[in-house]
Structures are given as C-alpha cells and as structure tokens.
Amino acid sequence: MADFQANSRPFAALDRSGRTRRLRRLAEAALTAYDVPVARLTPLGRGVNTMFRVDGADGHRYVLRVQRPDGPSAAQVRSEMAWLAALGRETDLVVPRPVPARTRDLVTVVADPAVPEPRTCVLCHWVDGRFVDERLSAPQLYAVGEFTARLQLHGARMTGLDRGRVDDLTEFGRSQVDGFSDVVLDRAVATAGGDGRIRAALERARAVRAELGCGADVFGLVHGDLRQDNYLFHRGRVRAIDFDDCGYGHYAYDLAVTLDELEHLPQRNVLREALLDGYRSVRPDAATTDPAVLNAFVGLRRVQLRLR
Known part of the structure; x- marks a missing residue:
C-alpha cells in the first residue's frame, strides 16, 4: 500500500x-x-538537472542528463550538443562528448506516465578528473584562463546555434526584445527586494555592456557557468563540464563567473591574476580583462544568482 501511495502522489x-x-x-x-x-545506473546529486552515471557493460562510463522542464528547449539542448561535438572533433579541449542515439540525433525526448511532461535527455561520455576546490593553485588557474580563451575562440566560429543570452535577467527578461530594458531592470530590482545597491549594480552592468558593444572581439558563444563545480583537472590538464548554461554574451562575463567563485579563498588575488594571465596568453583583449569591466559583470552575476 505504501509503494502504491508513493507512486500515485503528484510529482x-x-x-x-x-x-x-x-x-x-x-x-x-x-x-x-x-x-x-x-550495467548500472547511479543517480548523481549535483546540478539543477537530474543526472545519472551510466556504467556500461563494455567498460565505458557515461553520464545521462534528464533536463529540467523549465530549462532550455530540445532545440537549444541540441545546439549545446552540437557545440560539444564540434569541440571534440576540432580541438584538443576536453569536454563531454555527446553520444548519438541510433537515429544519430544527439537529443532524446522521453515521456513517462509518472512524470508530468516529456523530458529532454542527452548522453555523454564521462569526463575523468578531480575538483580541487580550496586547494586551487596559480598554475591551475592559469590553465583555466587559457582553456576559457580557447573555448571562446572556438565558440566564435559556431554560427546559427539556438542559444539565448547568458546575461538575461529573470524569465521575464528572456521574453523581451531588450533583456536589459528599463522595464526588465525595474522588475528584476523589485524581485530581488528593491535594494538600491542591486539597481546600481545592474545599471553599471548595462552601461558596460553598451560601451563594449557586440563585436566579435568582445562578444560570442561562451560556457556561461565556468565555476569551480564545472572545471576539473586530470593529469595536469584542465577539463570543463556542464555546458547547460552556454549561450551568447560578453567574454568578460565568462571570466567574471570564474572570478566570483574565488572570492572566498585567501589566495584569491593571486588566483585572479593567474586566471587573467592565462587568458591573455591566448587572447590579449584589453577590454575583456579590464578590472572595471570584470567587476561590473561580477556584480551582474551576483544579482542573477539572487534572482534564481
């Protein structure tokens, strides 16, 4: 009876x-x-989507992602997988490699009577490595900076992908022609509690976005969530996972996400400079690594997290 009641409860x-x-x-x-x-399916406890480790009877390991219903559409997930597949073919950057279904599609949409809506699913090869967290070193952040720059260079060549902006404010902002209009900004401030500091941070970010423009040297396809949970190390090399938030935005935003995640570490200043030095070794873009620009995007990122 208990099992029946558990299975009949609303999702x-x-x-x-x-x-x-x-x-x-x-x-x-x-x-x-x-x-x-x-051979075995094991739930993974991380992330806003539902993830499963798949141990294959062939000795290989995979990860299956069951997409959250309010996340990117099937078409947008397909674009994400297309970028990952291209990275695997065209670079030596280590990222999740999508596994095509028998139909050759990189996305599978599945329905189940016990789940209210169909879910978009993707299967990728497992990425080995370890998360360093508190023990991050300057050489490791230099490598993350290099990786980020090379990822962006490749993303600049990817055209026609169905991905949104990484700097949108709330779901309402995504539905507007201008995701940073006065109306969108006002609603974001109200949602976050009406704090004057939040308004100041958003207005500063809006001004920096406008000043930078959307030229190919400062704007393009980015990871969008390259925080400590999403980069790991294996045999001295950095690897990146979880491209679920990838989209179009300013390259400085990509760096700001990584920088903001370092704020709690005592060695944050050394790590910050190492990250930027590594980035500049590939992309010596003065505008993207300008401290005022980065600080504006760090402020934007913090407001976005508060609004989630």
Missing part, C-alpha cells in the same frame, strides 16, 4: 529523492535509444 509533491526515483525509470527508457549496454 510536484515529491522531494528530490522521490522525483529522482520517478525520473530513473524515464532515464532507463531514454537509454534504450542508444547502443550502450547498461
């Missing part, structure tokens, strides 16, 4: 573990679309 009424159990069945259905012999 929205379930806690995270309950939803994961429902989505596991959906994930198992998604995996039937791939030529991957599954």
Whole structure:
C-alpha cells in the first residue's frame, strides 16, 4: 500500500529523492535509444538537472542528463550538443562528448506516465578528473584562463546555434526584445527586494555592456557557468563540464563567473591574476580583462544568482 501511495502522489509533491526515483525509470527508457549496454545506473546529486552515471557493460562510463522542464528547449539542448561535438572533433579541449542515439540525433525526448511532461535527455561520455576546490593553485588557474580563451575562440566560429543570452535577467527578461530594458531592470530590482545597491549594480552592468558593444572581439558563444563545480583537472590538464548554461554574451562575463567563485579563498588575488594571465596568453583583449569591466559583470552575476 505504501509503494502504491508513493507512486500515485503528484510529482510536484515529491522531494528530490522521490522525483529522482520517478525520473530513473524515464532515464532507463531514454537509454534504450542508444547502443550502450547498461550495467548500472547511479543517480548523481549535483546540478539543477537530474543526472545519472551510466556504467556500461563494455567498460565505458557515461553520464545521462534528464533536463529540467523549465530549462532550455530540445532545440537549444541540441545546439549545446552540437557545440560539444564540434569541440571534440576540432580541438584538443576536453569536454563531454555527446553520444548519438541510433537515429544519430544527439537529443532524446522521453515521456513517462509518472512524470508530468516529456523530458529532454542527452548522453555523454564521462569526463575523468578531480575538483580541487580550496586547494586551487596559480598554475591551475592559469590553465583555466587559457582553456576559457580557447573555448571562446572556438565558440566564435559556431554560427546559427539556438542559444539565448547568458546575461538575461529573470524569465521575464528572456521574453523581451531588450533583456536589459528599463522595464526588465525595474522588475528584476523589485524581485530581488528593491535594494538600491542591486539597481546600481545592474545599471553599471548595462552601461558596460553598451560601451563594449557586440563585436566579435568582445562578444560570442561562451560556457556561461565556468565555476569551480564545472572545471576539473586530470593529469595536469584542465577539463570543463556542464555546458547547460552556454549561450551568447560578453567574454568578460565568462571570466567574471570564474572570478566570483574565488572570492572566498585567501589566495584569491593571486588566483585572479593567474586566471587573467592565462587568458591573455591566448587572447590579449584589453577590454575583456579590464578590472572595471570584470567587476561590473561580477556584480551582474551576483544579482542573477539572487534572482534564481
């Protein structure tokens, strides 16, 4: 009786573990679309999407992502996978490599009666490595800076992808022609509690965006969420995961996300300079690494996190 009641409860009424159990069945259905012999499926506790580690009977390991319903559309996820596939073909940067379904599509949409809406699923090869967290060193951040710059250079060549802006303010902002208009900004400030400091931060970010413009030297396709949970190290090399937030924006925004995540570390000033030195070794873009520009985007990022 208890199992029946648990299975009949509305999906929205379930806690995270309950939803994961429902989505596991959906994930198992998604995996039937791939030529991957599954030996074990293990939920992963990180991220806003539901993730499963897939241990293959062939000895290979994969990760299956079940997309959140309010996230990017299937077409947008397909664009994300197209970028990852191109990175795997055209560079030596280590990122998740998408696994095509038998149909050759990089996206699988699956429905399950116990889940309210169909879910977009993607399967990628596992990326080995370790997260360093508090023990980050200057050489490691130099490598992250190099990686970021090379990722952006490749992203500049990717055209026609269905991805949004990384600097949109709230869902309302995404629906507007100008995602940083007065109306959007006013609503964002009100949502965040009407704090005058928030308004000042957003107005500063808006002014910097306008000053930079959208030329190819300062604006393009970026990772959008290159924080400590999304870069790891393996045999001395940096690797990046979780491109779910990738999109179009200023290159300085990409760097600002990484910089903001270092603020709690005592060695943050050394790490900051190492990151920027590594970036400049590939892209000596004065505007992108200007301290005032970076600080403006750090402020924007903090407001975005508050609005989530």
